[in-house]
Amino acid sequence: MNRIHVTPSNVVSVGYDPGTQTLEVEFKNGYVYQYFDVPETIYDSMLNAESAGEFLINNIKGVYRYARV
Numbered sequence: 001m002n003r004i005h006v007t008p009s010n011v012v013s014v015g016y017d018p019g020t021q022t023l024e025v026e027f028k029n030g031y032v033y034q035y036f037d038v039p040e041t042i043y044d045s046m047l048n049a050e051s052a053g054e055f056l057i058n059n060i061k062g063v064y065r066y067a068r069v
Contacts, residue, residue, distance in 0.1 A: 006046075009053035016043040023064075025056065035064040 001024045003015035015024040016038075023038040023046075042059060049055035 004047065006052040009051045011052040011056060014043070014046060014052060016040065023060070024069075025052075032069050033066050034069055035060055035066045038064050 001015040001017055003013035003024060003026055005013050010028055011025055012028055013026045018040055021037050021039065023035040023043055024032060026032045046052055046055045
């Protein structure tokens with residue numbers, strides 16, 4: 001999955017697959033997580049947020065299923 005670099009944040013890059021509604025997030029520590037069944041509007045909002053990391057904490061974590069890849 002192609003990811004887009006985001007700043008400033010603990011998040012380095014994010015990618016999205018609209019076919020599976022999978023959001024992929026790469027963190028500064030090198031870990032990559034995939035969040036499942038995420039609407040594309042959430043991905044778009046994350047890209048436009050002042051801080052992708054803060055957006056993740058407030059709108060994605062605890063809401064969507066995820067797995068570390």
